Amino acid sequence: MLQRILDSIIPPKKIPDQDWFALQFEPEKAREVYKIPLPSLPSDDAQVSFTALSGENNMRQAFDFYVHMRSVCQLDKIRRPKVLDFGGGWGRVSRLFLRDTKPQNIYIAETRASVIQLLRDANAPYTAIHNEPPPPIAGLPNDMDLVFAYSVFSHLSEKYFLDWIGYFLEVLRPGGHIVFTSRGHYFIRHLQHLHANEEAAPPNLAEHIRRLKQMMPHPDEILRLYDAGEFQFYPVGGSEELTPSFFGEAFIPLAYLKKHFGDALVDFTEDLPRVDQSVTVLRKR
Template identity: 30%
Template sequence: MSEQALIEILDVAALSVEDSGLLWGYNIDSPRNNLQFETDKIFVYGWILGKKYPAVAIKVTSGGTVIQEIATNNPRPDVAKIHSNVAGSENCGFSAEVGVGELSDECELVLEAVFSDQSIVPIAVVRFRQKLPRLKQIQADLKRSRTRLEQIQSELEQHKPLLRQTQEQLPRLNSQKYQTENQSQAIATMNLSAELANQKTNSPVKPEAVACKSTNAAILTYGSGMSDREWLETLLKSLDHKVVDGIEMPGFPPEELQRQFVGMSGQQALNEAFNFYSEIKRYLGKLGLKLGRESRILDFGCGWGRIIRFFLKDVAAENLYGIDVDSEMTQLCINTVKHGNYSAIQPLPPLELSDGCFDIVYAYSVFSHLAEPVHIKWVEEFSRILKPGGIFVATTQARSFIELCRTLRNQSNTSNNWHHALAHSFVNTEAALADYDSGKFLYSATGGGGPRDASFYGEAVIPQKYVEREWTKYLDFCDFTYDPAIIPQSLIVMQKPVGDR
């Protein structure tokens, strides 16, 4: 990581526009909640379509100060397709990298729409936090230390009279000390004995730290009465405290490694994982399925185990399986998550698992990277290892991802390595969008480093029409949704038929 600020997007809130006659609509595609930038700039990307007057710019302000103005003239054929009868809809996009390095550690950006009549309407607020570069952090710490030192010196000046008075009374106080010392010690001993006796009879004893490596029985018992939201709060506590209420929690790899594999770390990474976990449980309920200790779950592409740890509250560890092409990741899960079964696999099936052995198979941000022939083989393999009625839940990049790649190509410079790779993906934007709309599989062979070779790993965008046509050869179609407020990719839900197809 370069010596630059790390920007963490805490929240992106769209503001309601009271005058419905002003806008046909707008959207902030980037930044999104929990996103991180390894730079001192925030990538702002979206579209806006004025109704009464055309929007000519997006004004970015902080604390009333204008930071930057972004022109609203980028091509947005996806918007034009929806608003085909609105003039200017084909060029209503905006994008820019907004520098925030001079702003405070935690700050807000207000995005305001500027219309051709010079009227201005706020449309969104972006709240973010930045971790300063090491040198700037030291300078900021020194500044705070100097300020605190000045406060202490001022307080000492105010208390000098009291200090002189105390020094004058010290000889008299010393003479009284010997007379009362023995009596005070006896009273303190009696009070301590009474307190200990009271604790012994009335206070519950907290359990000792439990380090269970082969079983998660302690976690199952501890979490049995918890809601899913309470379990999330517990896991968030475990970021700083390995033992919570006497129970040893799954561990974490270093934050830099977390970001390397999922683009974020800590609370942001867990919040996104929780949303996906919640979606799985929601679809189980919709399909009339139950999740219990005996349910068998496979995490395909488990990474460092950020999602599988959520199921430790619901499922016995011996029934949780995590697999990944990266042996370093599976070993990391063994060392940190500890609970569950983890193994490295080859890029292509089959798995050394029996037919019909899993209730749930999920793959978060994996089918957004697999080449077409590889991903189809895995869908077929999952149909083999799922139990009848079992579900497969996966994510893939959405249609807007193609537009994002084009926008990144229009940037004069980007310091984000992933963005640089995306700028060279789907270079014929119009053809890619047309292919998506016609139900074709889209893939750019970028590779992902390490065992993620470009022969099978890149950037994949799978439309619903493709899923309904190809995946249904092996599984029944349940749903295909895209709600970036929940997770940043399209969600696919499939189910293995109970009877013969």
């Protein structure tokens, strides 16, 4: 009881953005000076396996996404928000919210059992939940302030996308937000480059290009459908529990989002620095 009273009257220490980013590489200092239980970073190999990035480049991408969410969703006005990192991997974005809220208010849901074990091995202070591919998420509160997903809906089928968004709108409090990324023009340009340069690609990348050619239309057709406002899903599959029945490459254009979510759509951008996917923000009325 006393702790709850103190929490309500003593504000958390304010850490400037530049200092908070630097602390990601000094977790001992975060723990000693600010009493924030910041975990150490996983190995470079582990980081690359999730995002093809590591070190400062990896965290800078996550940080730009985090800062964008805090700004658009006005999270600075919410005292110790409850947040869910859906498909959050080892927690490269989740860890950034340790500046804003208590560890027990940060939830990570992951379909892959190996990733849940990775979080536990790292003694990550968040609440990690091993969820099934379709909703719901067992044990998740129904008064969340923010649900976010980086590079998750860029891979899920339309049915799974709509089912998950519908579920998240149920567990959000009124005024809460959903923020997610998906494939857009940046990735289409990447596919066009791969097609145009297949002969010069190293053997491992050439095999990847051949696989994409077999399972996806030509990038020019993907671009046409994207600009026409169509949801596109190509079931190329992934690792472990990520089967082609729901996992692949997904493109979600702005016109589709406007049609399905109307006034709940409060922001959409494909121009966030260092973030190579579109970023969508929905708000629960």
